[in-house]
Amino acid sequence: MNSPNLASGPRAWRARALAVLASLGLALGLLLGLPAVSQAAGSLPCDIYAAAGTPCVAAHSVTRALLSSYNGPLYQVTRVSDGATADIGLVGGYADAAAQDAFCANSGGCRITKIYDQSGRHNDLKPGPAGTAGMGNDRGADASEIAVTAGGHKVYGVWISPGVGYRYTGVASGVAVNGQPEGAYMVASGTHVGSACCFDYGNAESTPADTGNGHMDAVSIATTCYFAPCTGNGPWVEADLENGMFQGDNGSNTANQGNKSTFVTAVLKNNGQTRYALKGGNSQTGGLSTWWDGALPTRGGYQPMHQEGGIILGIGGDNSNWNRGTFFEGVMVSGYPTDAAENAVQANIVSVGYSGQTDVPNGPQGTVTGPGGKCVDVAADDTGVNGAAVQLWDCQTYAEDQHWTHNPDGSLSTLGRCLDIENNGTAGGAKLELWDCNGVGGQKWVQQADGSLLNPQSGRCLDSPSGATANGTRLQIWDCNGAAAQKFGLS
CATH class of the missing domain: 2.60.120.200 (Jelly Rolls)
Known part of the structure; x- marks a missing residue:
C-alpha cells in the first residue's frame, strides 16, 4: 500500500x-x-x-x-x-x-x-x-x-x-x-x-x-x-x-x-x-x-x-x-x-477573482435566426464534419453550432467551417451544408434590406422550404421573393 x-x-x-x-x-x-x-x-x-x-x-x-x-x-x-x-x-x-x-x-x-x-x-x-x-x-x-x-x-x-x-x-x-x-x-x-x-x-x-x-x-x-x-x-x-x-x-x-x-x-x-x-x-x-x-x-x-x-x-x-x-x-x-x-x-x-458567465458564448459570433424564431443550426450536435446538413432548430444558448462568425469575405462560419451550398450549386432547391472555408461563391452571403440573406453567385436567397419551421427543416436556396420563409436575422 x-x-x-x-x-x-x-x-x-x-x-x-x-x-x-x-x-x-x-x-x-x-x-x-x-x-x-x-x-x-x-x-x-x-x-x-x-x-x-x-x-x-x-x-x-x-x-x-x-x-x-x-x-x-x-x-x-x-x-x-x-x-x-x-x-x-x-x-x-x-x-x-x-x-x-x-x-x-x-x-x-x-x-x-x-x-x-x-x-x-x-x-x-x-x-x-x-x-x-x-x-x-x-x-x-x-x-x-x-x-x-x-x-x-x-x-x-x-x-x-x-x-x-x-x-x-x-x-x-x-x-x-x-x-x-x-x-x-x-x-x-x-x-x-x-x-x-x-x-x-x-x-x-x-x-x-x-x-x-x-x-x-x-x-x-x-x-x-x-x-x-x-x-x-x-x-x-x-x-x-x-x-x-x-x-x-x-x-x-x-x-x-x-x-x-x-x-x-x-x-x-x-x-x-x-x-x-x-x-x-x-x-x-x-x-x-x-x-x-x-x-x-x-x-x-x-x-x-x-x-x-x-x-x-x-x-x-x-x-x-x-x-x-x-x-x-x-x-x-x-x-x-x-x-x-x-x-x-x-x-x-x-x-x-474569476468572474463572468461560463455557459453562454460571448465572442464575436452571433446567431442567425430564421422562420418561427428558430436558429440556423448544424445537424449532428456540434460535430461539424464536411457535408453536415444545415437546418432550423430551437435556439440553445450553449450550442456552438448556432453561433456564426460573419467574416470579412462575406462567409458565415461555425465549428471551423463555412455555410456552403452543396456542390457549389446555383439551382433553386440546392441544399445548405457545412464545408471547409475555401472562398467559393457558394459560401458568400449578403444581408439584404428586406431581411433576406442573398447568395450573389446564384442570385438566390437562403430559404426554408414552404416556410417550414419544424426542428430539422433542411435549408436551401430559392428565388428571392421577400416571403417569411426567407427572413434570416444576424445578431
Whole structure:
C-alpha cells in the first residue's frame, strides 16, 4: 500500500508547515476581506503543492500562470483563414487576451491547438486522435468562444463542445502509472455541463482505447448519474476510473450534493491502491467540500489501479467526446496531496477573482435566426464534419453550432467551417451544408434590406422550404421573393 504521507524529517515537516501556514494565511485574508494578492511569488498552485511534497507533473491553464517562476506561453492559437499560429503568453501573470484578439481579428476566427504544460515536463495537450469510441479526430476549441475575467484581466476559457478535446498521447513524463499515487484539480464551469461522456481532466490510457477498469484516474464535472441513486440533478464532481463515473465506493454516493456554481473547483486524489477522495468547491468563494474519502471500488480492477499515464481534457479515455464543459485551469501532481495543500490551492483560486458567465458564448459570433424564431443550426450536435446538413432548430444558448462568425469575405462560419451550398450549386432547391472555408461563391452571403440573406453567385436567397419551421427543416436556396420563409436575422 502507498501511504499518503511517507516523507519524514525536518525538511518534510517544514514543507507541511509551510503549506498549512499558506492555507491559513490565505483563508484569513479572505475572511477579513483583505485585498488578495493573486499572483504572489511562491503562492500559486504548483508552488503550494511542491512545498507539500507533491509537485506538479502537468499544469495546464489558458487563464494564468500556475507556477510563480513560469513565464512561457499558456496556449497556441491557429487562424482558420491561413493556418498561421501564435503563442499566447502572460501579462502580469495572466493570459494576454489582447494579443489573441489582435492576431485572430478579421480572419474567420482561431482555434486553440495546443495547451502548454507549465511544469517543465513538456506534457502539452493537443487535439486528440480518433479512438475506439468511434468518433473521428478531435478539433481544437474556438479560441474566442467564452471570455471571463481573472485577476482583473480579460481571459478566455476552453469551450468544450461535442467533437472538441485534447490529449497527451503516450506516457506523459512523471504522471502516475500502475498504481502510483496522484492528485488533480481543475477549475471548470458548473453551468455549461452535460451528461454524455466525457468532460474529464486527468490520467487516461496512453492510447485512445478503453483498456479496462482502473486504467483511468480523471476528475470530471457532469450531470452523469452513472451509478444510481444520485442526489439532485448535479452536476457532480466525479472520478472517471474507466467504465464508471464514481461518486464514492462502488459508485453511488447520495452524500454528494453536487456543485452548481458558475466556476467549480473539482478535486480528485487517489493513492493508487485502496483509497481515493473527491472534493468540490465554488472557485469564487469559500472552501472545499469533501464528497468522498474512502475505499476505491471493489468491483474489480480498481484495487490497485492500473493508470497508463496519458492525459486527457474534455474527452474520455477512448476519445468519447460527446459532452460539453468549459475549462480554465488544472494540474496533476505526483503523490497523494495533503488536505492542507488542497485547501491552500482553493484559497489561491478564490483570490484570483474569476468572474463572468461560463455557459453562454460571448465572442464575436452571433446567431442567425430564421422562420418561427428558430436558429440556423448544424445537424449532428456540434460535430461539424464536411457535408453536415444545415437546418432550423430551437435556439440553445450553449450550442456552438448556432453561433456564426460573419467574416470579412462575406462567409458565415461555425465549428471551423463555412455555410456552403452543396456542390457549389446555383439551382433553386440546392441544399445548405457545412464545408471547409475555401472562398467559393457558394459560401458568400449578403444581408439584404428586406431581411433576406442573398447568395450573389446564384442570385438566390437562403430559404426554408414552404416556410417550414419544424426542428430539422433542411435549408436551401430559392428565388428571392421577400416571403417569411426567407427572413434570416444576424445578431
